[in-house]
Amino acid sequence: MLAGAALLAPVTQAAALTDEALRLTTDPAQNEYRRIHVEVQHRSGPDTRSYQIWFASQPFDRVADAELHSTLVIGDTEGLNRTAPAFDTQDCWTAGQPVHRTKDDIPVLAPDILEWSCSLSGVMPGVDQWIAVLPVDADGRGLSPLLPIRARTDVPDQRPPPPDTLPITLTLASIVLSAIVLLLYLRRRDILSGRAQTSRAYLYLAPALIGLTALTFYPVAYGVWLAFTDADQSQLGEENWIGLGNFATVLLSPGIVRVTLFTLVWTLVNVTAHVALGLLLAYTLTQPGIRGRTLYRTILLLPWAIPGYISVLAWNGMLQPDGLINAILGTATDFTATPLAARISVILVNIWLGIPFMMMVLSGALQAISTEMFEAAELDGISGWNQFAYLTLPNLKGTLVPVSLLGFIWTFNTFNTIYLMTRGNPYVGFGEPGATDTLVTYVFSVAFDYGRYGVAAAWSVAVFLLLLAFSYLYVKRSGVMEVAR
């Protein structure tokens, strides 16, 4: 019977022991996904206290060349349960039943057990492994030579089933179809009203419009829907409608006031500095008779021309204890260690990044102002400052208002500067926004660090509404000023 088993088993090696042979076999038929099944027949001697299972990816004859997979203790099984372990690196059986285990899930064999089997987890599929079982005495000495057997599991990796693409495909298709139908309807109306030559316009417009609807308006709608669901990292495509729960989470989240205030400070300080300094530089550069104007303009343009992420990473280096700023000052301060210093640092870096855009746009607008007005002012003896305040600024208003609104929206939505400088640190508390987090970077970390998609979507919607409110206020206020003037 033993000989028959040896014939059936593909690889068998037996070791002569001090008292009796240990027979180790593997049965590929019982291998599972990333598990190898081994069977052991051995009458343990009086010195044997435990079995160690060793494995490696090459043949080995010393334990130093292998890794310990698991240990089975030989001892009294009185009072122990035959339970499946919570986390089973080895699933061991004797006589058709799970082995006894201690409270710490260590498998225990009674001394009189002659046959046992284990299913060893954590092996790569399709790769040869060498496995050996070593009886060990009380001092940890091996009682037999290591004679590893070759084994492998060929059960392939089970990939999770592909997510259901049908709903999204259907939605996208219906959006595309309704856009086409709308365009066809408009075209027909145009033809009926006698504007036949314009019918081609719809054809030209269709690709862009369909792309825009399908890939901008649909995602926004989807995002709003997500805000009312319990979507998170662990359940994708199975989210359930939970109503306003996420919005309650948002409103009750710790640090919401702090992060909102910092976002406002961040945006207002940045935009003010961008516009003020951009205007100062644009005004200076458009004065007549400056030596090296082209060179200055080109240098001042560089913060915009250099890819933004590179500038921010370079500033990250410059502000470190052994960076440029400390070298200049002769100090070793970590400018991103304390909340106040970190906040000032990220704001200053973002100011540096944003000036050139304002400078270029405003110098374009300055050049468009008629110079005759200034010549007349010069003749009347109006000083430089008064010229600026009473001629230049009012003439620039048409550019300043929309550009600063745009700057407001852009700065509010800035992500790279903070993420690449501090990642929102210094740390304040678990789940709370960091000291330099703005709403945008905090929403990012809620979504992609904590994996709470539904809550993050609710944050996005709240942030969007906030931004919309501010933009509306701004437009209204600047409109009011226009009427008053």
Added chain:
Amino acid sequence: MSGRAELIDWVVPAEVRTLRRWLPAAAVVLAIAAVLEGLRYDGPRQIGLLCGLLLLAGCRACLAGDRRTWKRRLGATFAGVGTVIAAHLLVVGEKSLYDLWTLAWLALPSVLALYWLISPRVAAWASGSDDAAFIAECLSSNRRLGPLLSRAGTQVLLIHACAPVVIPLVWIADVAVSPGNVLGGAIGDAFTLDHFAAVLSSAAFGTWIGNSLVVSVGTTIVGLLLAIPAGYAFSRYRFAGRRASMFLFVLVQMFPGIIILLPYFMIMKTLGLLNTSIGLIIVYSVTALPLCVWMLKGFFDSIPREVEEAAAIEGCTQLEIFRHIILPLSLPAVAVTALFSFLTAWNEFLLALVFNTSNDQYTLPVGLASMIPATGQQWGDFAAASILVSIPVVILFIAFQRALVQGLSAGAVKG
């Protein structure tokens, strides 16, 4: 009659005007410097700079309001004390470049103020003189001195504006050619091209450039294919729904990236387009689309309709007109729009960070950022890679700056 008020303004010597303008600027610089001295724990110097600040502010106050000889004398005294403090700090204090720069902001204004306030012309002005001889003298000297001083002031301002740009560039270039993957070290103390060699021979850098090229070129092609017809339709046809669709294109620009980021991620995940170039190409071409359409519409608007009408009378079809007339005429504009979408895709960080999580799908921005993790930062390699990546982009940008700014601000201002 307002003639007298204007006259008073006219006969202010250019020296006084210059001091009025620049003493506050010097005070601001000294205030910043004094705060920074707090970081350096240099108490005596901080006190010295603060005293200097107060003296310059006092000197500025003496130049405001009525003309009085005692005010001039007081101002000159303040400036004199400021000069003495500056000289003292120069002798006893540290003499790094930074220290010399802050000292210059104390010393130069003090010395100039002292010199000018004891000059006869300013003395005459301060005594309230407005006889014809003084006015004539003052006007002629202002005509000579005024432009000179204002030009010098402009140069000072521009040099200070350029310093925060130039100094970091020099420093990052120095990090790139310094041995060891660390920050620090004096500028120009050692030279090696190891970092450039390491970056150019690393497989990862090649992969990132390849990915970025595929994504950027793909975005440009797809974006233009969508934007050119749409821009042309907006420019040439008056059709029902034109205003509404144009507004739609503006509205999209106002959506914050964050509200769209998560849905994009979920959709791409469901469609299996994460960690592919296609996902990024789709998203980039659509996000850059509105601005491209607006830019192209503006350019098409500038081509006179008569050219087309003439061709139509000759019997050209619409497509022929577009291919043989409109496209060649607007080729420079199309090139600028192409450059714009290319640069947008080339520099984009956030979407690439979220979409492409596996190292072999990183684009350059994500790849370069991965060289600067919290620990084990490879500053030398990063600096070398940054320089290699930036130079072509910067050259393209500078070369096309005017057109880019025009296109961008056209979209922005109309939006």
